[in-house]
Structure formats: structure tokens, C-alpha cells
Amino acid sequence: MIVRILGEGQYDVDDAAVDKLNELDAAVEAACQGTDEAVFEEALAALLDSVRSLGTAHPVDAIDSSDLILPGPGSTLAEVSEMLGDEGLIPG
Template sequence: MIVRILGEGQYDLDDHALDALNGLDNQIEHAIESGDEAMFRTALEGLLAAVRSSGTHHALESLDESDLILPPPDATIDEVRELLGDDGLIPG
């Protein structure tokens, strides 16, 4: 699976990493629903850190399409709210 962090690049992740990412995604959704900026910031930073630590950099010269696109670390609650689908940022 290829995950893009906007403004940063792509990472290759094993499908089994999705379980951990989904838990963090749920925290982001909850923070957005409650308008809790501190919780949102912590959850987003945790999600992006998990992608970086669980994945490996995808080849820069590759033109492969990303399976998931995540917001940049400086995204606001409103920007991320617009990116959310029915399943959050990460489907499943």
C-alpha cells in the first residue's frame, strides 16, 4: 500500500499496518467532532509519525498512484474535516 503525506512524499506500508492507523484515524475523527484542537493536533501527529515509522520511503522517481492521501502536519481541523470520508481518512 502506498500512503502519501501531502507536502512530504509517499511511503510503502504493509496492509497489516492499517489496524494501528485506523485507531489513530478514529482519534482524529473524534477530535474534529468535538472541536478539540489539542487532541486533533496530537492525533494527527501520531498518525503521520506511525506512517513514517511503519513505512519506507517510496521511490521519488516513481509515478505510482497513492492508495491513501493524508494531510500535512500543519493541516487545520477545517482542512482535515473536508478530507474526511465516511470511514475517516483511512477506509476500513
């Protein structure tokens, strides 16, 4: 699957990594229900770092739509809260 991190680019991530990403997504979702920015920033950083480490950079010159779109580093708790769907940022 192709995962886009806003403001950064796309990554090719194996479908087998979805369970791991969903665990980290749940932590982001839980952090969005609170008001502790530090906990939120840590959870978002862990999710984005995992996408970077589990995936490989998608070719910049390829024009492919993303399967998932994640907020970029530096996104605020309020911004990410608006992006959350019924299943968090990552469905499944």
C-alpha cells in the same frame, strides 16, 4: 500500499499495518468532532508519525498513484474535517 502525506511524500506501508492506522484514524476523526485544536494536532501527529515509522519512503523518482492520501503536518481541523469520508481518512 502507498500512503501519501500531503506536502511530504509517499510511504510504502505493509497492509498488515492498516488496523493500527485505523485506530489512529479513529482518534483523528473523533478530534475533528470537537473543537480542541491541541487534541486534534496530537491525534494527527500520531497518525502521521505512525505512517513514517511503519512505512519506508517510496522512491521519489517512481511515478505511482497513492492508495491513501493523508493531510500533511500543519493541516487545520477544518481542512481535515473536509477530507474525512464515511470511514475517516483510512477506509477499512
